[in-house]
Amino acid sequence: MLELDLHDELFRNLRLFQGVSPESVEHVLKTCSTLSLCREEILLAPGQSNSSIYLLLSGTLRIHLENLGTPALTVIQPGECVGEMSIIDNEIASAYVVAAEESRLLKIHQDALWQMINVSHQVARNLLFILSRRMRFTNDVIVESSKRQSLLEHYARVDPLTGLYNRRWMDESLSRQIQRCQRSDKPLSLIMMDVDRFKNFNDTHGHLSGDFALITLAQTLSEMLRPGDFAARYGGEEFIVVLPETGVGDGMTIAERLRQAIAGTDILTGDGSTLPPLTISAGIATAPPATTAEELIAQADKALYQAKEAGRNRVLSAS
Numbered sequence: 001m002l003e004l005d006l007h008d009e010l011f012r013n014l015r016l017f018q019g020v021s022p023e024s025v026e027h028v029l030k031t032c033s034t035l036s037l038c039r040e041e042i043l044l045a046p047g048q049s050n051s052s053i054y055l056l057l058s059g060t061l062r063i064h065l066e067n068l069g070t071p072a073l074t075v076i077q078p079g080e081c082v083g084e085m086s087i088i089d090n091e092i093a094s095a096y097v098v099a100a101e102e103s104r105l106l107k108i109h110q111d112a113l114w115q116m117i118n119v120s121h122q123v124a125r126n127l128l129f130i131l132s133r134r135m136r137f138t139n140d141v142i143v144e145s146s147k148r149q150s151l152l153e154h155y156a157r158v159d160p161l162t163g164l165y166n167r168r169w170m171d172e173s174l175s176r177q178i179q180r181c182q183r184s185d186k187p188l189s190l191i192m193m194d195v196d197r198f199k200n201f202n203d204t205h206g207h208l209s210g211d212f213a214l215i216t217l218a219q220t221l222s223e224m225l226r227p228g229d230f231a232a233r234y235g236g237e238e239f240i241v242v243l244p245e246t247g248v249g250d251g252m253t254i255a256e257r258l259r260q261a262i263a264g265t266d267i268l269t270g271d272g273s274t275l276p277p278l279t280i281s282a283g284i285a286t287a288p289p290a291t292t293a294e295e296l297i298a299q300a301d302k303a304l305y306q307a308k309e310a311g312r313n314r315v316l317s318a319s
Helices: 023-030 084-089 111-119 121-156 167-183 199-207 207-224 248-263 293-309
Strands: 034-038 043-044 054-059 061-064 074-076 098-099 102-109 187-194 230-235 238-244 280-287 315-317
Touching: 023 111, 034 111, 043 248, 054 084, 054 111, 084 121, 098 111, 102 111, 111 121, 167 187, 167 230, 167 238, 167 280, 167 293, 187 199, 187 207, 187 293, 199 207, 207 248, 238 248, 248 280, 248 315, 280 293, 293 315
Parallel strands: 280 315
Antiparallel strands: 034 102, 043 098, 054 102, 061 074, 061 098, 187 238, 187 280, 230 238
Protein backbone atom coordinates (compact mmCIF):
# COMPACT_ATOMS: atom_id res chain seq x y z
CA MET A 1 0.00 0.00 0.00
CA LEU A 2 1.02 3.61 -0.56
CA GLU A 3 2.93 5.21 2.31
CA LEU A 4 2.82 8.79 1.02
CA ASP A 5 0.76 11.86 1.97
CA LEU A 6 -0.61 13.13 -1.34
CA HIS A 7 -1.08 16.60 0.08
CA ASP A 8 2.47 17.28 1.33
CA GLU A 9 5.32 19.03 -0.48
CA LEU A 10 7.02 15.73 -1.33
CA PHE A 11 4.14 14.75 -3.61
CA ARG A 12 4.00 18.20 -5.24
CA ASN A 13 7.72 18.03 -6.06
CA LEU A 14 7.34 14.83 -8.08
CA ARG A 15 7.71 15.91 -11.69
CA LEU A 16 5.10 13.42 -12.92
CA PHE A 17 2.44 14.95 -10.65
CA GLN A 18 3.24 18.67 -10.90
CA GLY A 19 -0.03 20.52 -11.48
CA VAL A 20 -2.05 17.34 -10.90
CA SER A 21 -4.88 17.34 -8.38
CA PRO A 22 -4.14 14.62 -5.80
CA GLU A 23 -7.82 13.71 -5.66
CA SER A 24 -7.90 12.91 -9.39
CA VAL A 25 -5.29 10.14 -9.07
CA GLU A 26 -5.66 9.17 -5.41
CA HIS A 27 -7.71 6.04 -6.09
CA VAL A 28 -5.05 4.75 -8.50
CA LEU A 29 -2.10 5.70 -6.31
CA LYS A 30 -3.55 3.63 -3.48
CA THR A 31 -2.60 0.54 -5.52
CA CYS A 32 1.06 1.68 -5.68
CA SER A 33 3.77 1.19 -3.10
CA THR A 34 7.04 2.68 -1.89
CA LEU A 35 10.31 0.82 -1.66
CA SER A 36 13.69 1.51 -0.14
CA LEU A 37 17.13 0.83 -1.63
CA CYS A 38 20.37 0.41 0.27
CA ARG A 39 23.47 2.19 -0.95
CA GLU A 40 24.82 0.50 -4.15
CA GLU A 41 21.70 -1.63 -4.50
CA ILE A 42 20.73 -2.14 -8.13
CA LEU A 43 17.21 -1.17 -9.15
CA LEU A 44 17.42 -1.93 -12.90
CA ALA A 45 20.03 -3.60 -15.10
CA PRO A 46 20.47 -3.93 -18.89
CA GLY A 47 18.42 -6.81 -20.27
CA GLN A 48 16.10 -6.83 -17.26
CA SER A 49 12.37 -6.69 -17.96
CA ASN A 50 10.61 -3.75 -16.36
CA SER A 51 6.92 -2.95 -16.00
CA SER A 52 7.06 -0.02 -13.57
CA ILE A 53 8.07 3.61 -13.39
CA TYR A 54 9.98 4.65 -10.26
CA LEU A 55 9.70 8.15 -8.81
CA LEU A 56 12.58 9.11 -6.52
CA LEU A 57 11.33 10.46 -3.21
CA SER A 58 14.67 10.80 -1.42
CA GLY A 59 18.32 9.90 -1.99
CA THR A 60 20.07 9.78 -5.37
CA LEU A 61 20.40 7.23 -8.17
CA ARG A 62 23.24 6.75 -10.65
CA ILE A 63 22.83 5.70 -14.28
CA HIS A 64 25.57 3.56 -15.87
CA LEU A 65 25.42 2.47 -19.50
CA GLU A 66 27.94 -0.35 -19.94
CA ASN A 67 28.80 -1.64 -16.50
CA LEU A 68 28.99 -0.40 -12.94
CA GLY A 69 32.74 0.20 -13.34
CA THR A 70 32.22 2.95 -15.90
CA PRO A 71 31.62 6.56 -14.84
CA ALA A 72 27.98 7.42 -14.20
CA LEU A 73 26.20 8.89 -17.22
CA THR A 74 24.01 11.01 -14.97
CA VAL A 75 22.60 11.23 -11.44
CA ILE A 76 18.87 11.16 -10.69
CA GLN A 77 17.70 13.59 -8.01
CA PRO A 78 14.51 13.54 -5.87
CA GLY A 79 11.44 14.38 -7.93
CA GLU A 80 12.77 12.70 -11.07
CA CYS A 81 11.95 9.23 -12.31
CA VAL A 82 13.45 6.17 -14.02
CA GLY A 83 11.99 3.27 -15.93
CA GLU A 84 9.60 5.32 -18.04
CA MET A 85 11.20 4.30 -21.35
CA SER A 86 10.41 0.64 -20.73
CA ILE A 87 6.79 1.55 -20.13
CA ILE A 88 6.52 3.52 -23.37
CA ASP A 89 8.31 1.15 -25.77
CA ASN A 90 7.63 -2.09 -23.86
CA GLU A 91 11.32 -3.01 -24.08
CA ILE A 92 13.85 -4.27 -21.56
CA ALA A 93 15.96 -1.90 -19.48
CA SER A 94 19.01 -0.55 -21.29
CA ALA A 95 21.10 0.82 -18.40
CA TYR A 96 22.06 0.18 -14.81
CA VAL A 97 20.15 2.18 -12.20
CA VAL A 98 21.87 1.94 -8.83
CA ALA A 99 21.36 3.74 -5.53
CA ALA A 100 24.19 6.17 -4.83
CA GLU A 101 22.96 6.34 -1.22
CA GLU A 102 20.01 5.08 0.78
CA SER A 103 17.02 5.97 -1.38
CA ARG A 104 13.25 5.78 -1.24
CA LEU A 105 11.07 5.47 -4.33
CA LEU A 106 7.43 5.39 -5.36
CA LYS A 107 6.79 2.37 -7.60
CA ILE A 108 3.95 2.73 -10.11
CA HIS A 109 3.04 -0.30 -12.22
CA GLN A 110 2.42 0.41 -15.90
CA ASP A 111 -1.30 -0.44 -15.58
CA ALA A 112 -1.65 2.16 -12.85
CA LEU A 113 0.29 4.71 -14.90
CA TRP A 114 -2.01 4.30 -17.91
CA GLN A 115 -5.04 4.62 -15.65
CA MET A 116 -3.71 7.93 -14.30
CA ILE A 117 -3.04 9.15 -17.84
CA ASN A 118 -6.62 8.32 -18.75
CA VAL A 119 -8.03 10.35 -15.88
CA SER A 120 -5.54 13.25 -15.94
CA HIS A 121 -4.30 15.01 -19.05
CA GLN A 122 -1.73 16.79 -16.85
CA VAL A 123 -0.09 13.46 -15.99
CA ALA A 124 0.15 12.75 -19.73
CA ARG A 125 1.69 16.17 -20.39
CA ASN A 126 4.16 15.70 -17.54
CA LEU A 127 5.18 12.30 -18.89
CA LEU A 128 5.73 13.82 -22.33
CA PHE A 129 7.88 16.54 -20.75
CA ILE A 130 9.95 13.90 -18.91
CA LEU A 131 10.44 11.91 -22.11
CA SER A 132 11.37 14.96 -24.19
CA ARG A 133 13.88 16.09 -21.57
CA ARG A 134 15.35 12.59 -21.52
CA MET A 135 15.67 12.64 -25.32
CA ARG A 136 17.27 16.08 -25.24
CA PHE A 137 19.77 14.84 -22.67
CA THR A 138 20.52 11.85 -24.90
CA ASN A 139 21.11 14.18 -27.84
CA ASP A 140 23.47 16.29 -25.73
CA VAL A 141 25.38 13.15 -24.74
CA ILE A 142 25.69 12.11 -28.40
CA VAL A 143 26.94 15.56 -29.41
CA GLU A 144 29.44 15.64 -26.55
CA SER A 145 30.61 12.13 -27.39
CA SER A 146 31.08 13.16 -31.02
CA LYS A 147 33.12 16.19 -29.97
CA ARG A 148 35.22 14.03 -27.68
CA GLN A 149 35.80 11.50 -30.47
CA SER A 150 36.84 14.29 -32.86
CA LEU A 151 39.23 15.62 -30.23
CA LEU A 152 40.75 12.17 -29.73
CA GLU A 153 41.15 11.76 -33.48
CA HIS A 154 42.78 15.19 -33.62
CA TYR A 155 45.33 14.32 -30.94
CA ALA A 156 45.99 10.98 -32.61
CA ARG A 157 47.32 12.74 -35.70
CA VAL A 158 48.61 16.09 -34.42
CA ASP A 159 51.74 16.86 -32.43
CA PRO A 160 50.56 18.64 -29.25
CA LEU A 161 53.56 20.99 -29.01
CA THR A 162 53.84 22.31 -32.55
CA GLY A 163 50.35 21.71 -33.93
CA LEU A 164 51.84 19.99 -37.00
CA TYR A 165 50.94 16.48 -38.05
CA ASN A 166 52.75 13.79 -36.06
CA ARG A 167 54.78 10.79 -37.18
CA ARG A 168 51.83 8.43 -36.89
CA TRP A 169 49.82 10.50 -39.32
CA MET A 170 52.80 10.78 -41.64
CA ASP A 171 53.39 7.04 -41.65
CA GLU A 172 49.75 6.44 -42.52
CA SER A 173 49.31 9.12 -45.18
CA LEU A 174 52.61 9.31 -47.06
CA SER A 175 52.04 6.08 -48.97
CA ARG A 176 48.64 7.34 -50.10
CA GLN A 177 50.18 10.61 -51.24
CA ILE A 178 52.82 8.76 -53.28
CA GLN A 179 50.22 6.49 -54.87
CA ARG A 180 48.05 9.47 -55.78
CA CYS A 181 50.96 11.18 -57.54
CA GLN A 182 51.92 7.94 -59.28
CA ARG A 183 48.38 7.55 -60.65
CA SER A 184 48.50 11.08 -62.06
CA ASP A 185 52.08 10.61 -63.30
CA LYS A 186 53.30 13.48 -61.11
CA PRO A 187 56.43 13.60 -58.94
CA LEU A 188 56.37 14.03 -55.16
CA SER A 189 59.25 15.43 -53.12
CA LEU A 190 59.98 15.00 -49.43
CA ILE A 191 62.17 17.25 -47.31
CA MET A 192 63.62 15.86 -44.11
CA MET A 193 65.09 18.54 -41.87
CA ASP A 194 66.85 18.53 -38.53
CA VAL A 195 67.61 21.47 -36.22
CA ASP A 196 71.35 22.09 -36.06
CA ARG A 197 72.95 21.62 -32.64
CA PHE A 198 69.62 21.66 -30.85
CA LYS A 199 71.09 20.05 -27.72
CA ASN A 200 73.49 22.99 -27.38
CA PHE A 201 70.54 25.38 -27.76
CA ASN A 202 68.67 23.62 -24.94
CA ASP A 203 71.75 23.52 -22.72
CA THR A 204 72.31 27.25 -23.25
CA HIS A 205 68.77 28.61 -23.11
CA GLY A 206 66.81 25.87 -21.31
CA HIS A 207 64.34 23.25 -22.46
CA LEU A 208 61.37 25.60 -22.23
CA SER A 209 63.07 27.92 -24.68
CA GLY A 210 63.73 24.85 -26.81
CA ASP A 211 59.98 24.23 -26.92
CA PHE A 212 59.36 27.80 -28.06
CA ALA A 213 62.06 27.34 -30.69
CA LEU A 214 60.29 24.30 -32.13
CA ILE A 215 56.96 26.12 -32.05
CA THR A 216 58.50 29.03 -33.93
CA LEU A 217 59.97 26.67 -36.52
CA ALA A 218 56.60 24.96 -37.00
CA GLN A 219 54.84 28.30 -37.43
CA THR A 220 57.41 29.34 -40.03
CA LEU A 221 56.86 26.13 -41.97
CA SER A 222 53.07 26.53 -41.85
CA GLU A 223 53.26 30.12 -43.10
CA MET A 224 55.70 29.34 -45.91
CA LEU A 225 54.17 26.19 -47.39
CA ARG A 226 51.89 26.23 -50.41
CA PRO A 227 48.29 25.00 -50.27
CA GLY A 228 48.46 21.23 -50.68
CA ASP A 229 51.88 20.89 -49.04
CA PHE A 230 52.05 19.65 -45.47
CA ALA A 231 54.55 19.37 -42.65
CA ALA A 232 54.94 16.96 -39.75
CA ARG A 233 57.05 16.72 -36.66
CA TYR A 234 58.76 13.40 -37.24
CA GLY A 235 60.37 13.17 -33.83
CA GLY A 236 62.31 15.39 -31.44
CA GLU A 237 63.81 18.20 -33.52
CA GLU A 238 63.29 16.39 -36.83
CA PHE A 239 60.62 17.54 -39.30
CA ILE A 240 59.31 16.33 -42.63
CA VAL A 241 57.73 18.42 -45.38
CA VAL A 242 55.83 16.70 -48.19
CA LEU A 243 55.49 18.48 -51.55
CA PRO A 244 52.97 16.75 -53.83
CA GLU A 245 53.31 17.26 -57.59
CA THR A 246 56.78 18.74 -57.09
CA GLY A 247 60.01 17.60 -58.74
CA VAL A 248 63.46 17.77 -57.23
CA GLY A 249 64.32 21.12 -58.81
CA ASP A 250 61.31 22.98 -57.42
CA GLY A 251 61.67 20.98 -54.22
CA MET A 252 65.21 22.25 -53.74
CA THR A 253 64.00 25.83 -54.28
CA ILE A 254 61.27 25.41 -51.67
CA ALA A 255 63.63 23.70 -49.21
CA GLU A 256 66.16 26.51 -49.56
CA ARG A 257 63.44 29.11 -49.05
CA LEU A 258 62.35 27.32 -45.87
CA ARG A 259 65.95 27.12 -44.62
CA GLN A 260 66.44 30.83 -45.14
CA ALA A 261 63.14 31.73 -43.50
CA ILE A 262 63.93 29.65 -40.41
CA ALA A 263 67.44 31.12 -40.18
CA GLY A 264 65.97 34.63 -40.38
CA THR A 265 63.23 34.23 -37.76
CA ASP A 266 63.94 35.17 -34.16
CA ILE A 267 62.45 32.95 -31.49
CA LEU A 268 59.80 34.56 -29.31
CA THR A 269 59.68 33.12 -25.78
CA GLY A 270 56.84 33.06 -23.28
CA ASP A 271 57.99 36.24 -21.48
CA GLY A 272 58.14 38.23 -24.74
CA SER A 273 61.90 38.16 -25.12
CA THR A 274 63.63 36.92 -28.27
CA LEU A 275 66.39 34.40 -28.85
CA PRO A 276 68.65 33.90 -31.85
CA PRO A 277 67.18 31.97 -34.79
CA LEU A 278 67.71 28.27 -35.36
CA THR A 279 69.36 26.84 -38.41
CA ILE A 280 68.45 23.58 -40.09
CA SER A 281 70.08 20.99 -42.28
CA ALA A 282 67.82 19.36 -44.85
CA GLY A 283 67.82 16.51 -47.33
CA ILE A 284 65.36 16.13 -50.19
CA ALA A 285 64.31 13.07 -52.17
CA THR A 286 61.75 12.61 -54.93
CA ALA A 287 59.37 9.87 -56.03
CA PRO A 288 60.15 8.64 -58.59
CA PRO A 289 62.91 7.36 -58.56
CA ALA A 290 61.90 6.39 -55.01
CA THR A 291 58.77 4.24 -55.22
CA THR A 292 57.72 3.63 -51.60
CA ALA A 293 57.35 5.80 -48.51
CA GLU A 294 60.11 3.90 -46.75
CA GLU A 295 62.47 4.35 -49.69
CA LEU A 296 61.65 8.03 -50.02
CA ILE A 297 62.29 8.71 -46.32
CA ALA A 298 65.52 6.70 -46.39
CA GLN A 299 66.84 8.69 -49.36
CA ALA A 300 65.90 12.03 -47.80
CA ASP A 301 67.47 10.96 -44.51
CA LYS A 302 70.68 10.04 -46.31
CA ALA A 303 70.79 13.46 -47.99
CA LEU A 304 70.14 15.10 -44.59
CA TYR A 305 73.10 13.23 -43.12
CA GLN A 306 75.28 14.43 -45.99
CA ALA A 307 74.15 18.04 -45.41
CA LYS A 308 75.15 17.81 -41.76
CA GLU A 309 78.49 16.25 -42.67
CA ALA A 310 79.07 19.07 -45.15
CA GLY A 311 78.84 21.71 -42.43
CA ARG A 312 75.11 22.04 -41.57
CA ASN A 313 72.74 24.92 -42.38
CA ARG A 314 72.29 23.73 -45.95
CA VAL A 315 70.07 21.64 -48.23
CA LEU A 316 71.25 18.68 -50.31
CA SER A 317 69.30 16.38 -52.60
CA ALA A 318 69.50 12.61 -52.79
CA SER A 319 71.97 11.51 -55.46
